[in-house]
Amino acid sequence: MLPHAFWPLLKGHKVNLRKKTQNWVEDKIITSSQQEAILAREGSQDLFRWGIVLLGIFCVGLGIISMIAAGWDMIPDSVKLGGAFLILINLLIFSFVGLQKKIPFLGEGCLFGAFLMCGATIGLVGQIFHLGDNLSSALLLWAVVTFPLVIISRRRLIGLLWIPIALDGFVPAAGWRALYELYSIYPIGSTLVFGSWLWVIASLFGLVQGTFAGAIRKGLYILLYANFIFGDFLLSDNGMDFIGFIITVLFLTVATIINIRNGNTIAFRQNLFLIALRLVVLYFQVFISLAFTGVGFILSGGVILAAVWGWNKINTNLSIQMKGDKV
């Protein structure tokens, strides 16, 4: 049974929230415009809430895969392949059922699982048949195979993950190396240029709104984040994985504290998601052994899921307390 704190992920939560806020409007706790604002904010936070939960599930899944991989030799190839395709077909069936019955947690969750499972299966086939080390080809195949899933999904997350996979598959490695070298020589200049390009693309798609000063402020935020991420890459490239990790997490923690003080819950969730993501990346960087990494991933995924559960529980308790005070 799904813990109560994960209910916000279900479609019913939105219905509940609408009903609950409607009661508040009737009790004259809030106005109807405030109700709309609450519903709009809850809706906009969905992506990152989903993102953090799915990242947690991804970590636990990866941990289990690593643990299995640690005792890999004992399992016959046919069983490995049969198991992978069995899991994949089940995920696809459950995503179909979930989407048809309009249960987004089941439908979209299994769709996301199938998306990851396709990548894992490609890796597995590559391992069993010793398919060389052409990562771009594997990513390209993953992008092509999962394209129908991107079309079906109503969440942006799968699409957001699919784009870099497809880009990595299509753009030759030399292209990425050239970009990386350009940044290491001119870090500020290249960040400004890439930031401007991103800004132009975002404007073309109507993603940039608000005042000019607001746009400049958002642009500076993006540049600051981009510089930290690229700086982190450079440190990691020079064997300073932990220093890069600590600097990035410190930066994100400071940003998160500022978000709490400003009451900016959307940015707060975004930063939490980035901290969780950085933790996952660290495991890839400081690989020790499959069993160790597997346990680490399972624990990290558990901590991420527990954090979301705790966060939602606090929110629920606050809502109940607010209502109790009124009564």
Added chain:
Amino acid sequence: MNKYTMLVALATTFLFLFGWMNVIAFQSRSGPEVILSVKGYDPRDLLSGHYIRYQIDWEKSNCRQFANSRCPVQDFAESGRFYIPEDKAVALDGLFSSSDQHTFEIVYSYKPGSIPIAKKLLIDGQEWQKIIK
């Protein structure tokens, strides 16, 4: 989205991947075997245990096993991977480091026009499992 469109999309994903795996399995089983000398090193791989990353040593390979006694260099990738269990990696890495004392070969399933698929790793002419226990 229409129920049938969704079904087709989900089935396409599965069938494409399943079909690809079967083509690879068929090629691996059906192609004639060729043996090529290799040299290499052992980096790390997170999800797949350890693997040997090698380069084909064309100078030491026997080209008479190919048509017209010519090695089809362009058909083989510059480097390849051969996956091995994690607990055997250190011992195998040690052998690779002293490769001047041993010969390392890969048995490929190879048919002209199709991608060669590595099948076995041989050390001094024997399957590696017989050398490293």
